[in-house]
Every structure is written in structure tokens, then in C-alpha cells.
Amino acid sequence: MTAAWLAKLTIRARLTLVYGGLFLLAGLLLLGVTYVLVSQRLPQGNTVSTSGRSVGGATPSPMPGGRPPPVTGEAPGPSSTQFVTDTRHDALDALLTQGGIALAVVGAAAIAFGWLIAGRLLQPLHRVTETARRIGAAPDADRGLHERIALAGPADEIKELADTFDVMLERLDHAFDAQRRFIGNASHELRTPLTLNRTLLEVMIDPRTASPEMAQLGGTLLAINERHERLIEGLLLLARSEREIPERSYVDMADVVDHVVARVASGAVSVKAEPGEAPTTGNPVLLERLVQNLVENGVRHNVAEGGWVRVSSGTGPDGAVEVRVANSGPVVPRYEIPSLFEPFRRLSAEQSSGPPGAGLGLSIVRAVARAHGGGVRAEPRDGGGLVVTVTLPPAG
Numbered sequence: 001m002t003a004a005w006l007a008k009l010t011i012r013a014r015l016t017l018v019y020g021g022l023f024l025l026a027g028l029l030l031l032g033v034t035y036v037l038v039s040q041r042l043p044q045g046n047t048v049s050t051s052g053r054s055v056g057g058a059t060p061s062p063m064p065g066g067r068p069p070p071v072t073g074e075a076p077g078p079s080s081t082q083f084v085t086d087t088r089h090d091a092l093d094a095l096l097t098q099g100g101i102a103l104a105v106v107g108a109a110a111i112a113f114g115w116l117i118a119g120r121l122l123q124p125l126h127r128v129t130e131t132a133r134r135i136g137a138a139p140d141a142d143r144g145l146h147e148r149i150a151l152a153g154p155a156d157e158i159k160e161l162a163d164t165f166d167v168m169l170e171r172l173d174h175a176f177d178a179q180r181r182f183i184g185n186a187s188h189e190l191r192t193p194l195t196l197n198r199t200l201l202e203v204m205i206d207p208r209t210a211s212p213e214m215a216q217l218g219g220t221l222l223a224i225n226e227r228h229e230r231l232i233e234g235l236l237l238l239a240r241s242e243r244e245i246p247e248r249s250y251v252d253m254a255d256v257v258d259h260v261v262a263r264v265a266s267g268a269v270s271v272k273a274e275p276g277e278a279p280t281t282g283n284p285v286l287l288e289r290l291v292q293n294l295v296e297n298g299v300r301h302n303v304a305e306g307g308w309v310r311v312s313s314g315t316g317p318d319g320a321v322e323v324r325v326a327n328s329g330p331v332v333p334r335y336e337i338p339s340l341f342e343p344f345r346r347l348s349a350e351q352s353s354g355p356p357g358a359g360l361g362l363s364i365v366r367a368v369a370r371a372h373g374g375g376v377r378a379e380p381r382d383g384g385g386l387v388v389t390v391t392l393p394p395a396g
Helices: 002-007 011-041 078-136 157-204 212-241 253-263 284-300 334-340 361-371
Strands: 249-252 270-274 279-282 308-315 321-327 375-380 386-392
Touching (some): 157 212, 249 253, 253 270, 253 284, 253 321, 284 308, 284 386
């Protein structure tokens, strides 16, 4: 029970208890030694000096200054013995009482002083904890890795811990940055041959020169090439949207919703906009792509007949900007929703009415929302489909 109680205490409280306990133990030991030494120096009840001689076989105790005790000229009686005994007991009792009070007062002061000293010594650890908490609370895994503790002070264990933490952050920062650069560079390198392939295929399937078989084959290859182009564009956008937004401008998400719904190719699916004033700040191109991906995702994953998509914008109760996209469609289990926001994760073919996508749509939505200081969540509808809500900070 005691061990479980101690385990719940903070390090500062445990250090204070250890310091205070050791101080009180040393004080009690000192008080005990003092008691023994003083009791040996005080005269016993059966020792009373007369004419420089001891009574009862004990050597008379000298007075302070080396003078002999006064000579009464009479032999000790019962009253003298009782007086010496009472005086001895009173002195020892006073020593214990006053020493105990002094020890309690000084012990309380020592415990309070130990609490302050422990807090002072643990202050660098609080700095390490605050830095780790800020990095852990970042909207994405690699946000905040540029921070460093840079703890100054003597080369003790705490500074060694802070320096080790800084080295780990630096390595992680370089790893994430290298990953982003690789995605960007690889995507750029792949765009050129895909563009060349598309040009050659378009020339090959020219109706004036191509045979029907060649045109059919070229159309199939062109569709595959187009899908690869969408994949590369998605990777480029994902790599760009995972970075911080250096320059922000005023954007009303109502205008973005109107613009995206007006140009989306919905086909048999009914797409309607319910725009409401929703001012925020950010990159207009990325915010437009966010809404476009949500709408296209709602159109693609829908029912074959009578499907619909509703896009709305506005402000929530806390003042945050909200963009909500709801759609009809197949039933999506709640446990599958978190995986939909991971790259290259798609619903099964039975849950999709349109051509398969690259599996980056919702990943880009989440990356753009987080880059703007917001978030995204999805809830399954009772009748099938999803309700995806993006929250963004309001315009300052």
C-alpha cells in the first residue's frame, strides 16, 4: 500500500520526502546523542559533596570554572537527594521538550526549503517536457521537429539528456525533410515521361490514321497514363501540403464551395451547394483542392442511381470555419473510417460506383487541413455514405 502511494507522487514530492526524512532522522539522532551526553554530566541523586568528599562512593562533580562544589558541612539527607533527582529529571525533560520543538520547527523549514530546491533542480526537466509536449501536440508527425531545447548550464545529467533529445530531433527532422524532398523530386522526374507518353498516345489514336483496334488500345493506354498522372499530381500536392503555409491570404470558403460545385462533373449524382459565410486565411489553391477532393470523393463513392452530394460551409459554435460534405452511398463501417485518410487506402470495389482513384484524395484533405491549423473528421451516415467535416481557424 505504501509503495503504491509513493509511486503516485511526483519526483519533486519524493525528493522532498527523502530530504526531509533524512534531516529529521539526523536531528533525532543528534538529539539522542545530546541527551546521553548531558545525562552523564548531570549529578546523580545519591551524590552530594561535603568538604570535597563524595558521598555514596562517587567523586564530587566540580562546579563550572574548576571550583569545588560548596560545602554544606552536613551530611546529605533525603531532601537533598530528592532535590538533585528532581533537578536532573527537569533538565533532561526540558532538553527533550525544547529540543523536540526546535527539531520540529527546523524540520518543517527544511522540508519547505527542500521543496523549493527540488523544484529549482527539476526546472530544466520541465523545459524538456514542455518542448516534447509542443512537438507531440503538432498537427502532423513532422511538425515542430525544428525546435531545439538548447539547454545551457553545467555538463550534468540533465544537460546530457537535453542534448541527446536535441540530437534525436535533428535526426528526425533531417529524415522527414529527406522524405519530402524525395517525393517531390521523384514526382517531378516522373511527370516528364508521362507527359511524353500522353502526347504520343494522342497522336497514335488520331481517328484519321488509327485503325479501330489501335484506337481502342490507345484509349486504354491513355486511361492508364492519365491515372498515373493523377497519382503523380497527388503525390506532389501531398508533399507540398504537408509543409507549413508561409504566406496566407483571406479566403471565404463559401466562394470556394460555389466555384468547385459549379465546375465538378457529377454525372448521374446530384451535387448541390449550400454556401455560408466562412472566412479564413490560407492558400487559396490548396483550399480549393481540399473541397474538390471531398466532392469528387463523394461523387465517386456513391450509389448507382439517385445519388446525391451536399456541400455546405459556415462557422461552428466556437467560431471555427466548417466545410461539410455529405453524400449518399454504400454503408461504411465505422472501424474503416480512420484508414480512409491514409495514403493509398481505398474502399472496396463494391463500395465505389466510379472509376478507382489513386487513394490520395482524403490524405491530401487531411494534410491541407493540418497545414492550415485545422482538422478533419468523418462520420458514417445511417442510410449509407459519409459526412466529412473540415474545421479551419477563422480569419484573424
